[in-house]
Amino acid sequence: MPAVQPPCKVLVSGANGYIAIWVVRTLLEKGYSVRGTIRSEEKAAHLRELFSSYGDKHEVVVIEDIAKEGAFDEAVKGVDAIEHTASPFHMNADDPDELINPAVNGTVGILKSALKYGQSVKRIVVTSSGAAILRDTTTPCTFSELDWNEQCLEIVREKGRDAPNMMKYRASKTLAEKAAWEFWNKNKANVGWDLAVVNPPFVFGPAIQAIATPSTLGTSATLFYNHVALPNSNGATNEFLASVGTAYIDVRDLAEAHVLSLEKEAAGGERIIVSAGLWKWQDFIDVANTISPPPKLATGGLPKGNPGAGTGHPSTVHLLHYDTTKAARILGLKYRTMAETTRDTLADYEAKGW
Numbered sequence: 001m002p003a004v005q006p007p008c009k010v011l012v013s014g015a016n017g018y019i020a021i022w023v024v025r026t027l028l029e030k031g032y033s034v035r036g037t038i039r040s041e042e043k044a045a046h047l048r049e050l051f052s053s054y055g056d057k058h059e060v061v062v063i064e065d066i067a068k069e070g071a072f073d074e075a076v077k078g079v080d081a082i083e084h085t086a087s088p089f090h091m092n093a094d095d096p097d098e099l100i101n102p103a104v105n106g107t108v109g110i111l112k113s114a115l116k117y118g119q120s121v122k123r124i125v126v127t128s129s130g131a132a133i134l135r136d137t138t139t140p141c142t143f144s145e146l147d148w149n150e151q152c153l154e155i156v157r158e159k160g161r162d163a164p165n166m167m168k169y170r171a172s173k174t175l176a177e178k179a180a181w182e183f184w185n186k187n188k189a190n191v192g193w194d195l196a197v198v199n200p201p202f203v204f205g206p207a208i209q210a211i212a213t214p215s216t217l218g219t220s221a222t223l224f225y226n227h228v229a230l231p232n233s234n235g236a237t238n239e240f241l242a243s244v245g246t247a248y249i250d251v252r253d254l255a256e257a258h259v260l261s262l263e264k265e266a267a268g269g270e271r272i273i274v275s276a277g278l279w280k281w282q283d284f285i286d287v288a289n290t291i292s293p294p295p296k297l298a299t300g301g302l303p304k305g306n307p308g309a310g311t312g313h314p315s316t317v318h319l320l321h322y323d324t325t326k327a328a329r330i331l332g333l334k335y336r337t338m339a340e341t342t343r344d345t346l347a348d349y350e351a352k353g354w
Contacts, residue, residue: 004081004123004262006031007057011079013037013066013110014086016047018218019127021209022255023083024051024058030259033057037075037086039064046210067105072113080120081193081262084110085127096156096163099172107176111183114193121193123268125261128177130201130247130273130322131170137319144323145199145271149174177271194268196261200254201247201275201322204284205341206348214354227281228288228342229349233303236281242309245280246320250336260331267330275322276335282310287342295346298354 004010010027014020015036027034028051036059038044044060051058063071066086076082086106093099107126114121133143135151152170156163163171177197184195202220211217214225226234233241249257257274261267285305288295294302310316327333 003265007033008080008122009033009035009078010081010083010262011035011037011072011075012083012085013063013072013075013106015060016043016209017085018207018209018221019203019251019254020083020085021047021050022251023085023258025208026252026255026259027083028054028058032259033059035059035061035075035079037061037063037066037072039066043210050208066109067102069109070113071106072110073117076110076113076118076121078120079118080122082110082114082118082121082124083127083258083262084124085258093165093168094161096160096168096171099168100175103172103176104179108179108183111180111187111195115187115191118191118193121191123193123196123262125196125198125258125267126177126180127258128180128197128199128271129170129173130199130275132174132177133199133273133322134170134246134320140317140319140321142321142323143273145273145326148178181271196267196269197271198254198257198261199271199273200249200257202249202279203251203254204248204345205251205336206344207251211352214349224284224345225349225354228284228303229297229346229354230299231301231303233281233285233305238282238306238309241281241285241303241305242313242316243280245278245283245310246318247275247277247322248279248341249274249276250341253333253335257327257331257333260333264330270326270330272327272330273322273324274327274331274333275324276341277338278311278318278321279338280310280316282306282308283338284342286310287339288346290339291343291346295350297346297349 152167156171
């Protein structure tokens, strides 16, 4: 199936989100037209101002409830591709369905709309997650696109509301991605588009969405701020900082991966893990303390933790590893270094007066 190229028009769902707004920016910079969906008109002002220089190549439409039947019917008309990024990510759901229903219904809903009204659509890219691939393990394990996180589904089925919040989130991503592939496999003979799925781990990097305070950052970005920018790492112990961490990607590289997944013909029909590498919180802290001149943060200074106790220490173990050979082969994605991500994120905090 032919790849999508500028000046095609791309629909981006949840366009004011941390990841999605970088996807919008990257698409516009590459010459695409973008139609972004948001949940309320008040959220449109920041997007319109941020991308005002692109004129009518950027438009915003309001979809109040992405899980509502037919929510995307109008939005998919006249676009050449879709980037579906909208899905809840937080750790305070009581009922697992608070996360699962909007994730699944929003994903299947946009595919249903594309089936009915997306006559010009050539490719749909869905943001899934490493959460749909990995499982908790007590020994080092390498995961690939062949793996599915059945563990979280079993735990949520068994424990329901009492399941750990991370398991509820992982279940939402796993079920949403499974539903996407099931829908496409059932209907692929009747549509002119194919499906690609991007599976990132933790996402860090500068934020360009509308945020007034650190408390309004997304889940992964808030963790970065708390542990890397607060002098006491939000009360985390040195042992915690040296031992906690998995894999990450810079939000700008993830946006690039989304665009490449539209453009590369071979991405069609594939789920693709994108990961820059492994980390412990101590690694980011150590890198932050090498920045010269030091960032001027309102927090009063950077944490220290136990320098050198992170990934390079002989006692450090990473249980989670991702096989990223598919991303290298199909997308040719180049990743920013940990130093670049850390420097630019702290510079962003400084510019915001944090």
